[in-house]
Amino acid sequence: GAGVSQSPSNKVTEKGKDVELRCDPISGHTALYWYRQSLGQGLEFLIYFQGNSAPDKSGLPSDRFSAERTGGSVSTLTIQRTQQEDSAVYLCASSLGDSSRYFGPGTRLTVL
Amino acid sequence: SQQGEEDPQALSIQEGENATMNCSYKTSINNLQWYRQNSGRGLVHLILIRSNEREKHSGRLRVTLDTSKKSSSLLITASRAADTASYFCATPRGGSYIPTFGRGTSLIVHP
Numbered sequence: 001g002a003g004v005s006q007s008p009s010n011k012v013t014e015k016g017k018d019v020e021l022r023c024d025p026i027s028g029h030t031a032l033y034w035y036r037q038s039l040g041q042g043l044e045f046l047i048y049f050q051g052n053s054a055p056d057k058s059g060l061p062s063d064r065f066s067a068e069r070t071g072g073s074v075s076t077l078t079i080q081r082t083q084q085e086d087s088a089v090y091l092c093a094s095s096l097g098d099s100s101r102y103f104g105p106g107t108r109l110t111v112l
Numbered sequence: 113s114q115q116g117e118e119d120p121q122a123l124s125i126q127e128g129e130n131a132t133m134n135c136s137y138k139t140s141i142n143n144l145q146w147y148r149q150n151s152g153r154g155l156v157h158l159i160l161i162r163s164n165e166r167e168k169h170s171g172r173l174r175v176t177l178d179t180s181k182k183s184s185s186l187l188i189t190a191s192r193a194a195d196t197a198s199y200f201c202a203t204p205r206g207g208s209y210i211p212t213f214g215r216g217t218s219l220i221v222h223p
Contacts, residue, residue, distance in 0.1 A: 103155040
């Protein structure tokens with residue numbers, strides 16, 4: 001595809017359930033970023049992948065959050081035992097090094 | 113923690129007027145980027161300005177950077193209703209390639 005895609009676009013889950021959010025970056029982009037945005041707020045950095053280097057996980061808010069990037073392409077963000085405060089829009093972006101970041105449309109997560 | 117902060121938080125103008133948004137940041141940077149976000153979804157990259165640049169143009173957009181004041185401004189000239197969106201500045205986190213974002217300026221352009 002031409003841009004970054006994310007799935008699902010919307011996810012409603014019950015408190016305590018696990019969720020997986022997927023990001024397909026632009027082909028060839030070596031860097032991949034996950035952010036989350038709560039209503040009316042700025043973007044909160046979560047995790048950064050760059051090539052084969054160890055990811056920068058310093059933004060993950062708790063050990064319930066994890067992410068992986070398989071084959072240097074697709075990434076999955078997993079939230080275990082979801083809480084209501086996890087409700088937000090989760091945004092993925094990719095870039096070629098330090099160039100412009102291209103964002104996906106986001107996944108809106110609602111935890112009931 | 114947030115590196116950049118936009119000002120004002122909200123801006124409401126009439127079509128045809130100019131809109132100016134400001135961004136202040138805390139530590140030295142090698143570049144600063146501006147993004148637009150429509151309807152709380154994906155962000156669109158607008159302009160990247162490097163630390164050795166003072167001004168950059170792209171269509172109706174003009175970005176300035178003053179590294180001595182650690183501030184940047186985004187000017188949208190002859191605004192249109194379609195410019196209604198939130199605008200964010202982003203600066204690198206520490207010495208990394210990770211952009212950090214402020215809370216944004218919400219711009220409303222009335223037709």
